[in-house]
Amino acid sequence: MTDYRDVNRANWDERVPAHVASPSYHVEQFLADPSYLSEVVRFDLPRLGEVSGLRGVHLQxxxxxxxxxxxxxxxxxxxxxxxxxxxxxxxxxxxRLGLAVDFHVADVYDAVEVLGAASYDFVYTGIGALCWLPDIERWASVVAGLLRPGGRLFVREGHPMLWTLEAGTAYAEVRYPYFETAEPIVFDEGGTYVETDAEFTTTVTHEWNHGLGETITAVQKAGLVFDSLTEHDSAPWNGLPGLMTEDADGEWRLTDDPRRLAATYTLRAHKPGQ
Structure with missing residues (x-):
């Protein structure tokens, strides 16, 4: 049986050069402007809270x-x-930016063994990470294992409502599961989410959706205290090509009445203790 990690890793490995070269990741702006922040982090600054001096880990x-x-x-x-x-x-x-960051090559489920238990003041997970994991409860257990008492979890992720949809020429169809499934949703698509002329040979991915209730329950079951959930009508990528429009900050919304779709969410929780 093919391991989903091998399938997905091959897909990601091949796309790295295209992502580095893409204007969507703004590598040149990072190098040119010492104050530049990614659009994803900048979007959530009002919710992120103070992180200066804290020890953080970015998963995936x-x-x-x-x-x-x-x-x-x-x-x-x-x-x-x-x-x-x-x-x-x-x-x-x-x-190149003169920043001391401790990077590791490892599967997210092995993060506690690789990075150390109860070692971090916050765990950060960004857009498009959780859909690659088959078990949201196991992920939440990893997060809880990494956090020190009083440490916090911060997630911005694609909304499971958006993940259920497939874009048509004039409308979106509900096609994929909202809830976590035992078997993966298998895609065979040749492109990637940034504009590129690159042609790829690894096109298959194995993915899973996780409902909001499943995610919040997993966080609580792992012993974390759920703090807040903010749903957004925008996403930092064109999740429904032909149906969304980009704003000046790099966020995409439904062109026609964006109030109809929750596209992403921000979730915050913390580990009890001092």
Whole structure:
């Protein structure tokens, strides 16, 4: 039986050069402007809270643009991703920016063993991470294991409502499961979520959706205290091509009445203790 991690890792590994070169990741702006932050981190600054001086870990960091943004806000960052080429690029970016970030190549479910238990003041997870994991309860247990007493979890993720949809020419169809399933949703698509002329040979991915109730319950079951959930009508990528319009901040909303769709959410929780 093919391991979903092998399938997905091959897909991500091949797309790293295209993502680094894409204007969507703004690598050149990071290098040119010492104050530049990723659009994802900038969007959630009102909810993120103070991170300066705190020890943080970014799970599933990809090429590290959100990681270095948190470091620029003063956090002492570690980061982890299962793609070696992605971590290589993330490490290179941090070094070029003069930031000391501790990067690791590892599966997210192994994060406690790799990074150390109860070692972090906050765990950060960004857009498009949880859909690659088959078990949201196991993920929440990892987060709880990484946090010190009093430490907090911060997630911004694609809304499970959006993940159920497939764009048509003039409308979106509800096609995929809202709730976590035992078997993956298998996609075979040749492109990626950034504009590129690159042609890819690894096109299959295995993904899972996780309902909001499942995610919040998993966080609570892991011993964390749920603090807040904010739903947004926008996403930092074109989740429904042909049906969404980009604003000046790089966020995409339904062109026709965006109030109809929750596109992303921000979730916050903390581990009890001092």
């Amino acid at each position: 960091c990809h090429i590290g643009t959100d990681t270095v943004s948190l470091a620029r806000l003063g956090a002492r960052m570690s980061a982890l991703d299962f793609s070696a080429p992605a971590v290589e690029q993330a490490r290179s970016l941090a070094e």
